[in-house]
Amino acid sequence: MQQIDCPWCGKRNETEFSCGGELISRPQDALGADDKAWTDYLYFRTNTKGVHTEVWRHTFGCRQWFKAERNTLTHQVVNTRKLSEETGEGHGDHG
Amino acid sequence: MAKPDHRLPQGGRINRDKPLSFSYDGAVYQGYEGDTLASALLANGKRLLGRSFKYHRPRGALSAGVEECNALVRLESGGYVEPNARATLVPLYQGLSAKSQNCWPSVDWDIQAINGLAARFLPVGFYNKTFMWPSWRFWEGFVRRAAGLGEAPEAADAQEYHKRHAHCDVLVIGAGPAGLMAALQAAGSGARVILADEQEEMGGSLLWEQDEIAGIAAAEWVRSALGELAAQNNVTLLKRCTATGYYDHNLIVMAERVSDFLGPKAPVDVPRQRLWKVRAAQVVLATGAIERPLVFPNNDRPGVMLAAAVRQYLNRYAVAVGQRVVVACNNDSAYRTALDLQAAGVEVVAVVDVRADSQGSWVNQAKSAGIRILNNHAVTNTKGRKGVTAARVAPYSGETPGVARWLDCDLVAMSGGWNPVVHLYSQSGGDLDYVEADGVFVPQGRDYIQTAGSVNGRWLLAECLREGAGAGVKAAQTAGFEAAAPAPENASADTLKQGPTLPVWKLVDESSDKQWIDFQHDVTLSDVELAARENFISVEHFKRFTTTGMSVDQGKTSNINGLATLAQVLGKAIPQVGATKFRPPYTPVAMGALAGPDLGPFYRPKREMPCHDWHAAQQGDFDDAGYWQRPSCYPLAGETRQQAIKREALMVRRGVGLFEGSPLGKIEVRGKDAAEFLNRIYMNNVPSLKQGHIRYALALNDAGAITDDGVFTKLGEDHYLLSPSSAAAERFVGSLEEWHQTAWPHYEVIISPVTTQWATLTLAGPKARQVLQKLDADIDFSKAAFPHMAFRSGALEGVPARISRVSFTGELSYEVNVPASYAEALWRRLLQAGEPEGIAAYGLEALIILRLEKGYLHIGADTDGNTIPDDIGWGAPARKKAVDYIGRRSLDLPVYCQGRRLQLVGFKLLGGRGEQCIEVGAHSIESADTASGMRSTGFVTSSCFSPHLNQPVAIGRIEDGRNRQGEVVALYYDRKTCRAEITAPVFYDPEGERLHA
Structure with missing residues (x-):
């Protein structure tokens, strides 16, 4: 079982975390978004083979969401950052 | 037949002051403390110890350790049964009872041995090919009866198993010379060290090889090294603890046999086994090597044994397995067997060596000791139905046999070289290098794993000690500790030399007799050739087709011989064919250890409501509602469930009933942006709600589908209480946190789940108010003062209470929330107060009827992931709200409007x-x-x-x-x-x- 480096708590067992899917941004002006932009946000993902930026949550820990770069081929989580560590906001598919 | 005594008069690590009696197949034998079941049986002259899987060939112990593939027994009876126990690993205890397996009526007379005569019709893959007509189902019954190794226990396990998690800086696996040195060095640096070893005693080969270290006998050196380690409180020593699995980021799973050595008489408060999950910064693998059998016709007869095993039985258990021994080898180490046997007074008939010569130290010692050495010779067959009586020896040059003769003997000690135990390293994902000279695969090395000793193909003691010390230092340093470079240890073996090994894969070109590669699964040389002819030439396909290495022993003795033979048949180099990937577990792990204590009531946690004891005392009929135990109904004496449910439902319509709804979700949201934030979450308007009032609300996901319904209450300025449905209580908190953190982190809100702090007791029915008004309260319950969808807080019977006038039954109803610890007292008080009104408790079943009569929805049952507010009659308010709330934009998608x-x-x-x-x-x-x-x-x-x-x-x-x-x-x-x-x-x-x- 791999360890994931929670940006708030440090390295913890993978079983403490849940994956929220690809890092996406909810359109700022949702009501003004056209149907294509909105359904792209709802349903379309890059389905990356290789390193993929996702949101994960330390569910059985600090309960914080954070960004994680995960290799979809090896399942290795290679990098983690706080959501606030880069401009732009994002959330996963859980909503 | 008289029982020959194979026990030597002195020596060994057995305790001759503690004789132990045990039984095997009903007969009683005697051994000593320190014996294994195998050594005790061999001491008693019992060497037919099993029958092979397919042909039911007579078999004896091949080894003295973890690689054993023949001597499998069923231990004990009833709740203490363990099938497929390797007799070489079973420590002897008083009263041990073992039975042979895979034979009927007995191991000596086994009817299915007739399979051996039909062997030509049972080649590899025969079951894949034969049972196709008329259908597998037709054959399955016959095959199932004949198949399988051992039988599953019938009774439930009588013993307990525990689990433990641990962290350390350096985990050393294997406590032989390399492992002990590594542990000593790492421990000296102050690092937290765990040293784990699978054997009954730590020391590995030092317990039985005639070696000296630093001028003292090896076993003495082990004792002082262990003493030194045990005295340090940063060191944990785990003997009888097998590392079975190597997982990501140095997570090692180990099975510790805590009380197996005591058998069924182990104290009840001690677990039988303990499963360790160790997270280590650095791992030192000092896992050693396993001797490789030679492949020749009839190499599976009882009395054909690995040379080092013969030596181990002799030196560790004081057992001379045979009296006249032929040693067959391709390397120097087997000469030690000849030397030790001769020193113990056992006749060494000859050392049969495929090599032309060797100038190694042990070879020279053997020459001076006058041991007969047949160079350029190989053993090419054996005789003897239930045990070897003679070995055929023929000149060996290249692969052509010449003139042969028979040598009378009762034991063939063979050594085809050594296979490093790279299993854990391979599990870690590490790649292997092939060392041509020794014909071995060794680890390439990884930055978080150190390997040391014979796992690296180091065969001399001095090398192993040096490498172990170096690995210990490196591991400690890499883990962040200051470790000094080790002082060189003086091993007596320092001046020893070894001649080169000559890897050989088959000794005879053509033979009508079978030559075993995998003893446990009865895979022979001709099976490998057949697999190659049928184009199973990928090593992973080959393994599965022939089942080489797929049994209890997981190919510890057969894998390399199998794939090397395949390479030879295919005319390829061994590295081109490659090794199969090793997977956990290294050795079988008891199912009980994997399950641990998570059985029966501990399998899954249960949540009990605050008034649980009262419900249970009423013989309440509990249902699992998620983790919650909730009463479905409360049948009175003589009442059926159906009658009870009906009575309870009618009682609420006509009088008053009491219901415990404590699992109902309760989430407090506070902060200056609470209203704005919640207005994003709920479909319903939040800011317009006045303090002390409650509003029904739907929550959607961003695709517009309804995910939950519930109510929210405005408790005060910037302070809300949300009540999602019971089933969604935890999910809804998660959803609030997710939206807050990911989409609107600038909102200043604090989200606190308080579901279990507050118990919820619901009074429902036309007489509910009358009951509540009898209680001592500072709240006005009159219709005018406390209307439907209003909230009041105050003191009820002196207890802080939050009361909501909401209803899921369609009747006048009060949800009374009090701190959970007061719940049962209030519950009893309400029942007492309501007695004149005929109050009684009602359960979930009645509630379901009441809500359905009223047409109240159950989200997830009456709706699904495609249900939007319009579909349940909430379209107008959902679309009227102009704020961008979760799901709003989706409602305008064409699919939802047409x-x-x-x-x-x-x-x-x-x-x-x-x-x-x-x-x-x-x-x-x-x-x-x-x-x-x-x-x-x-x-x-x-x-x-x-x-x-x-x-x-x-x-x-x-x-x-x-x-x-x-x-x-x-x-x-x-x-x-x-x-x-x-x-x-x-x-x-x-x-x-x-x-x-």
Whole structure:
């Protein structure tokens, strides 16, 4: 079982975390978004083979969401950052 | 036959002051403390210890350790049974009882040995090819009876198993010379060290090789090294602890046999085994090597044994397995067996060495000791039905056998070289290098794993000690500790030299006799050749087709011989064929150890409501509602469940009932942006709600589908209490946190789940107010002062209470929330106060009837992931709200604005008899003509018989339902059709007069 480096708590067992899917941004002006932009946000993902930026949550820990770069081929989580560590906001598919 | 005594008069690590008696197949034998079952049986001259899997060939112990593939026994009886125990690993204890396996009627006379005569019809893959006609099902019964190794225990396990998690800086696996040195060095640096070893005693080969270290006997050196380690409190020593699995980021799973060595007499408060999960910064693998058998015809007879095993039985257990021994080898180490045997007074008939010569130290010692050495010779066959009586020896040059002769003997000690134990390293994902000279695969090395000793192909003691010390230092340093470079240890072996090994894979070109590669699965040289002919040439395919290495021993002795033979048949180099990937576990792990204590009531946690003890005392009928234990109903004496449910439902309609709804979700949201934030979450308008009032609310996901319904209350300025449904209580908190953190982190809100802090006791029924008014309270319960959908807090019987006038039954109803610790006292007080009104408790089943009569939804049952507010009659408010709330934008997508959507309706059954109901899941169909196919236009989602209305009630969703009220539809379920009229989804008090009473 791999360890994931929670940006708030440090390295913890993978079983403490849940994956929220690809890092996406909810359109700022949702009501003004056209149907294509909105359904792209709802349903379309890059389905990356290789390193993929996702949101994960330390569910059985600090309960914080954070960004994680995960290799979809090896399942290795290679990098983690706080959501606030880069401009732009994002959330996963859980909503 | 007289029982020969094979025990030497002195020596060994057995305790001759502690004789132990044990039984094998009903006969009683004697051994000593320190014996294994195998060594004790061999000491008693018992060497036929098993039957092979397929041909039921007689077999004896091949080894003295973990690689054993033949001597499998069934231990003990009843709740203490362990099948497939390797006799070489079973420590002897007083009263041990073992039985042979895979034979009938006995290991000596086994009927299925006839399979051996049919061997030519049972090649590898025979079951894949043979049982196709008429069908596998026809054959399965026969095959199942003949197949399988050992039998599963019939009784439940009588012993306990524990689990433990641990962290350390350096985990050393293997406590032989390399491992001990590594542990000493790492421990000296102050690092937290765990040293784990699978054997009964730590020390590895030092326990039985005639070596000296630093001028003292090896075993003495082990004792002082262990003493030194045990004295340091940063060191944990785990003997009888097998590392079985290597997982990501240095997570090692180890099975510790805590009390197996005591057998069924182990104290009850001690677990039998303990499963360790160790997270280590650095791992040192000092896992050693396993001797490789030679492949020649009839190399599986009892009395053909690995040379080092013969030496180990001799030196460690004081057992001379044979009296006249032929040593067959391709390397120097086997000469030690000849030397040790001769020193113990055992006749060494000859050392048969395929090599032309060697100038190694042990070879020279053997020469000076006058041991007969046949160079350029190989053993090419054996005789003896149930044990070796002679070995055939022929000149060996290249692969051509020449003139042969028979040498009388009762034991063949063979050594085909050594296979490093790279299993754990391979599990870690590490790659292997092939070392041509020794014919071995060794680890390439990884930055978080150090390997040391014979796992790296180091065969001399001095090398192992040096490498172990170096690995210990490196591991400690890499883990962040200051470790000094080790002082060189003086091993007596320092001046020893070894001649080169000559890897050989087969000793005889042609033979009509079988040459075993995998002893346990009966895979022979000709099977490998057959597999190659049939094009199973990928090593992973080859393994599965021939089943080489797929049994209990996982190919510890057979893998390399198998793939090297395959390479030879294919005319390829061994590295080109490659090794199969090793997978966990290294050795079998008891299912009990994997399960640990998580059995029975501990399998899954249960949540009990605050008044649980009261419910249980009423013989309440509990249902699992998620983790919660919730009473479904409370049958009185002589009452059936159905009668109880009906009584409870009627009681609420006519008088008053009490219900515990404590699992109901309770989340407090506070902060200056609370209203704005919640306005994003709920479909309903949040800021317009006034303090002390409650509002029904739907929550959607961003795709527009309804995910939950519930209520929210404005407790104060910037302070809200949310009540999602019980099932969604935890999910809803998660959803609030997710949206807050990911989409709107600038909102200043604090989200606190308080579900279990507050118990919820619901009083429902027209007489609910009368009951509540009898209690001592500072709250005015009158209709005018406390209307429907209002909230009041105050003191009830002196206890802080939060009371909501909400209803899921359609009756006048108060949800009384008090701190959980006061719940049962208040529950009893309410029952007492309500006695004149005929109050009683009601359960979930009655609640389900009451809510369905009223047409209240159960999200997730009456709706699904495609249900939007419009479908349940909430379209207008959902679209009127102009704020961007979760799901709002999706409601304007064409898919939600067009077509005949499934809309919530009621169903009135026509022509029903008695208490007949419409089946949940019945589909509304356009025509019952099954031939042309039935198109579903909707379905029933909830249904029951209403005791109050004395009629069946049902709700569901049907295409364009709101415009079709009064229409009669056919409802199809399980080949039967009934007729029903579409109605409004409310059957009771549609005006809500009772609700507002």
